[in-house]
Amino acid sequence: MTLDLARTVVGSELTERNLRGFVLGxxxxxxxxxxxxxxxxxxxxxxxxxxxQALDTIVSLIDLTTLEGADTPGKVRSLAAKAVLPDPSDPTCPQVAAVCVYGDLVPVAVEALGAHHAGSGGSISVAAVATAFPSGRASLRVKLADTADAVAAGADDIDMVIDRGAFLAGRYGEVFDEIVAVKEACRRPDGTSAHLKVILETGELATYDNVRRASWLANLAGADFIKTSTGKVSPAATLPVTLLMLEVVRDWHRLTGELVGVKPAGGIRSSKDAVRYLVTVAETAGERWLDPRLFRFGASSLLNDVLLQRQKLATGHYSGPDYVTID
Structure with a gap:
């Protein structure tokens, strides 16, 4: 998305005053x-x-994640192996969408995925959290260096955090400018770019109005995805917040023709909950969004439950929810 489109949507130049007027309006x-x-x-x-089909879809939408201070290269290699072959007993099980790690472990993830890495012609992306994740408390110079290092190391996706302090203080232009700058830092020398997921940290935004405002601001600044949470703050992803963000990307598409994805992250652990998100996506934004290019689950333990339910379904001993039929 170009900033010209953002100017068209706002109806004026992208100044602090005009962005504030748009967001508050x-x-x-x-x-x-x-x-x-x-x-x-x-x-x-x-x-x-x-x-x-629903369980397979969930697997294909997962960003398999490890974001702990104790992460090791060995743990990332194990995660990559699980991403490539989630269920060793069933080679028909889909691969996950991505492996999500801290920036310094991107080279390990890229090497471990090998030919399965999206950058080598495979289908599994490497996502890196950046911009002083999870707090975002660092200078812009540090945040941009953090982003550029991850991209240079082979990251396909950058998951940045917004400056919640600036947002809650009403400095919307500052938040906008920072997203624009990080988006530029996602560019590679060959002119391509890593996809930018903008984490709103909705648990710290306090109100639904703020979630809507932050979502629109991120879209204006060029986000490829808007993401609920870092997974480090409670509450993390919730169905109402995700529904609201899906309404924003639906309305954004109707207004501009641009497609922006949504990524709920944190707290989604069961296949039962994940199916509810699938239904919400299909009923709100449309089935077009049930694609890794437009919807992801940020999760670490969700995959285990989905695999268990797939196995039980295959053996005729499924223990999942009693579903209500939707034609």
């Missing part, structure tokens, strides 16, 4: 209505005959 969120819609969607699901 967005309609307020009906919190009660949003919660009710999310609760209603949570009661719906898929046809019994489509359970395996």
């Amino acid at each position: 967005l309609p307020g969120v009906d919190a009660v209505g949003l919660d009710q819609r999310a609760a209603a969607l949570a009661t719906r699901s898929i046809k019994t005959s489509s359970k395996k």
Whole structure:
């Protein structure tokens, strides 16, 4: 997306004053209505005959993640092996969308994935958290260096965090400019770019109105994805917040023709919960978004439960939720 498009949407130059006016001029969120819609969607699901397809779809949308201070090269190699072959007993199981690690471990992930890495013609991306993740408390110079280092090391996706302090203080232009700068740091020498996921850290934004404002601001600045959380703050991903962000990318697409993805991250551990997110995506943004290019789950333990449910389904002893049929 070019900044010319952002200027068109805002209707003026992208100054602090104009961005503030645009963001604060967005309609307020009906919190009660949003919660009710999310609760209603949570009661719906898929046809019994489509359970395996749903579980396979979930696997294909997972950013398999390890973001601990104690991460080691060995742990990342094990994670990469699981990404390539999630279920060694069933080679028909899809591969995950990406492996998500700290920036200094990107070279390990790239090497471990080998020919399966997206940069080598495979289908598995390497995502790197950057910009002083998870707090974002660093100078812009440090954040840009953090991003550029990860891209140079082979990262396909950059998961940046916004400056929540600046956002909550109403310095929307500062947040916008920082996303634009990080987006530029995602560019490679050959002119291609790593995809930019902008983490809003919705658990610290306090209100649905702020989530909507931050989502629009990220889209204006050129986000390829908007992401709920770092997974380090509670609450992390929730169905109402994800529903709200899906409404924003749906409306953004209708307004501009541009496609932006959504990534709920943190706290999604069961296949039952993940299916609820699939339904919410399909019913809100549309089935087009059920694609790794437009929707991801940021998760570490979700894959284990999905694999267990796939195995039980294959043996006829499925213990998942009792689904309500949707035609």
